[in-house]
Amino acid sequence: MPRERISFTELYDSSRQHWPESTEGVSLIAPAVYRLHEHLSTLAETVFKRHRLQSAEFETLCALRNSPDPHRITPTELYRKLLVSSGGMTKILARLEDKGLIDRPANPDDARSRLVELTNRGKALIEEVTEQLLQQEAALIEKAVDSSQLEKLLMTWLDNLERSAEDKPPAHPSYAEK
Structure with a gap:
């Protein structure tokens, strides 16, 4: 039986209420990406297991x-x-x-x-x-609000991170053009 988790919003609201200093001035991007990764990993593992x-x-x-x-x-x-x-x-x-x-x-x-x-x-x-x-x-x-805009933003972010780590020119200049 799969483990039931509270929603990301419920978790964040609980943190704001019971541990406000953990949420003040903090972006939700990284924790949201981690939770999205969980959903995608679960989906992938189901296909792989099959x-x-x-x-x-x-x-x-x-x-x-x-x-x-x-x-x-x-x-x-x-x-x-x-x-x-x-x-x-x-x-x-x-x-x-x-x-x-x-x-x-x-x-x-x-x-x-x-x-x-x-x-x-x-x-x-x-x-x-x-x-x-x-x-x-x-x-x-x-289920994403604007998947093409989200894709562009994520790919640009990822490209910037990987370029700065390796000191390389942009790998995908086309992402900025989308």
């Missing part, structure tokens, strides 16, 4: 699917795309290989390593799971 995937496996399959055809890259390239330790990556790859979702062909450029390649089964699965996830996310996003 397909017997863990979140890290889904992310790995997505990273492979986002690679050029034949969706084959080195473990190092894969590791750089994901927030996971090298030991964690080894375990994820072993599980995906056991499920027949990836292959590990020899690397023609380096006999000491093996590549990671999405199988046809893995490609079909990640496309199906992603389609289901996108449909369910779209239903949540429909």
Whole structure:
């Protein structure tokens, strides 16, 4: 049975009433994003569970699917795309290989390593799971007041954060144009 939580508004109102100094002059953006993340994570985990995937496996399959055809890259390239330790990556790859979702062909450029390649089964699965996830996310996003404006603001904020962390030029100038 899912855990029932009080609404974000109720939580904030309770804090204002019983701990006012915790809410004075504080933006609600970060706590609201955390709560939205909970909703999105719960939705995603439900879809993943239906397909017997863990979140890290889904992310790995997505990273492979986002690679050029034949969706084959080195473990190092894969590791750089994901927030996971090298030991964690080894375990994820072993599980995906056991499920027949990836292959590990020899690397023609380096006999000491093996590549990671999405199988046809893995490609079909990640496309199906992603389609289901996108449909369910779209239903949540429909509840946003102005989703296009919200998307623009969030992407600009995220781009600014990532640029300042890496001292890079804007990755997506098109967001400012939307």
